[in-house]
Amino acid sequence: MATQQTALSASPPKAERRDATRIIGQFAPLIFLFVLIVIFAIATEGRFLNPLNIFNVLRQVSITGMIALGMTFVILTGGIDLSVGSLLALAGMAAAIAFKGTNQNTLSLETTDAVGLGVAGAAIMAMLVGTAGGFIQGFAITRLGIPAFIVTLGGLTIWRGLTLILSNGGPISGFTPDYRYWGNGLIELPWLTELVQSRVAIGIPIPVIVFLSFTILAYVVLRYTRYGRHVYAVGGNPEAARLSGLNVKMITLSVYMIVGFFAGLGGFVLSARLNSSEAVAGIGSELDVIAAVVIGGTSLFGGEGNVLGTAIGALLIGVLVNGLVMLNVSSYIQQIIIGLIIILAVAFDRYVKSRRRA
């Protein structure tokens, strides 16, 4: 027994081994994404791989992706937030009103910035509103003991209703270029533009940079901080977490604030991209967000998963939609295919994981 023990502990360095398992854990969604890209590249005779298209896909997934980062925290604790689409609209509307200083839908583009709080003020307002919405829901979940599904299902309609009241039912449109920059701006890559001889400038869209930055941040928080560890612990076994001295209610509350923050950020970026805050923005987007998390391998029961998987999951959905559009697949059929792919991706993930465990 004793000799066997020494032999075992002398096996490869621990950190490397953990990385290996974690990377394999990423494999399933990543392989799936890769296969899809190859299929679309062939089917579109390479058009899919045009950098302009690639950046377009990335831009399209970045808002869903951001919110999915927050949703990963929530689902890791074993919770769910169905209200993110409505919260996004509410936050976007709050940003527009803060920026314009009015909820009148005046289309005057360049004159309004003096009245409101400015771009930074609008962005902060959106994130504050999102976080506050998350706080209220988290409070109801942790203090009143109402299931997250119910609370956020209520939130889904409440936030939408508030948005409609705020905006008198219509959109608030027309922002200045420095506002719109956050949705449409680019970090230009002249060498790439030259390389593919594109007539329009190619670059990394600002929303993509925001999304990727927060992906890295969320990854670091979940992997290297005490708070991140606590999130996994609460999702894995809430009773054990409580008996280990963790403040389970505070941690649970916080994840709803985090997803609220990201919904707010997404609302701001979306309004910048559309040059308009729509009262109907983000309807149904909670499904895309949850799908991204689940495709990324995070368990709906909590305790297992990570944000890199989520980012890949969001990308997978974006690639799928874009590829199908390029292939002129009707939008009716698209919906069926997307649904099937979601199920298939998760089935594949399960299969890979069960092989790994056996």
Added chain:
Amino acid sequence: MSGPLLKMTGITKRFPGVLALNNVNFEVAPGEIHGLLGENGAGKSTLLKILSGAHHPDSGSIELAGQRIMLDSPHQAQAQGIVTIYQEFNLVPQLTIAENVYIGREPGNPILFSWRKMAEQTRAVTARIGIQLDPMTQVRDLSVAEQQMVEIARALSMQSRLIIMDEPTSALSESEVVRLKQIMRDLKAQGLSIIFVTHRLEEVMDVCDRITVLRDGHNAGEAEVKVIQIPDIIRMMVGRVVDDLYAGQHALPVDQSVALQVKNLRRRINKQDPHAIVLHGISFEVRRGEILGLAGLVGAGRTEIARAIFGADPLETGEIFLDGQPITIRTPQDAIRHGIGLVPEDRKQQALFLALAVRENASMAMLPQLSNALGFIKARDEATLMETYRQKLNIRMATSEVKVRNLSGGNQQKVVIARWLALQPKVLIVDEPTRGIDVAAKAEVHALLHEMAASGIAVIMISSELPEILGMSDRILTIREGRLTGEVFRKDATQEALMALMAVREGAS
């Protein structure tokens, strides 16, 4: 009947990296209770899973009553009359006893099954094991022991020939165990064979006819129970002699002052939770370097006292003093801050994060000390902590990065103990510290408890196993129905005396 009922020959099962079973032979005669023994990781579970159709052997053959059979699925195993009763029951709490017994096999026509027939048949099978329960009772209203009876009734209703019981006694009180043993003997008299898996060797001696012992995936021995003694079994299981399970006593620390004193802990009947156990003014103290045993039947309130001190359950009244100072404990965080730790009774439900690595499990309560001002965990400190306790507690694992669910029960328990030892507590409460772990690990945990006490920790130990309480404790408090009923010092303690204090109503004793 001449031949064996079950004959497994040359069973080999390999998992990636592990040879779980290596050419194992196993025979069960008709109408016998056969003990299947071995330390955790010896291959018992794998063998049971093969018998229940959950795993397929890589090689070897299985014969039932002389006929070669294939067990490709749990359903097939049941169809052959082999039924397994797992430690965690497979019952639907919201359904009635009758529905649970006949789930998937409801009598009557395929669309509208007959409630009346189902209830009648359920009554008939429960009568076979001598229990009277209304078949229309919801399973969630039953005690653990009664739920187990429902499982047994279900096994009987399937016309089973061989019932496998995996650790059936671990969640039962002493009197319930006695009753279960009687039922096992009755079933044997009716011609059924039972494979009995347990860690409690006294029970093996009491109820089994023969035993098979596995060690490291091999056959380690087989014997008629009549001709052997417990030390013989232990020798087969561990491959060496373990003379004393309760490795003696510990040295006492210099400072033996009172570490923890509780006064008048009280909890009244709770309307929301009628099953909640009431505490009637519990007062006691425990000194540094002392192992205080809390003995009582299941449901007497032992665990509730522990949870109350630790802040896991709310109390109505009660004062707690640590080193003579009054302290307020409302949450486990408060208790931890004051240096009180709790190793809870149910490892998997209350202590472990099965999907996290061993390292992450061990450090969970220590994270504030292991992280910097920004909340980043200092990986090197965490690794050092893990390594320290791996050596100190002899935790056996491939690396500290494996998920804790892959460890044996004994090693999992050591991980939980490590979590609390790392905090260097003043008081450590251990609730059923050796439940469901193998003999060798048990001895190690016992030695550890002595070591902790010797280092000046006040240890409060709760256990349902009287030999453990008697062998380990310096002093024993007995509890019955939420009241302290006695205090016994080690030298005066006998099983009979404790049993009387735990189980006999006042006036009778």
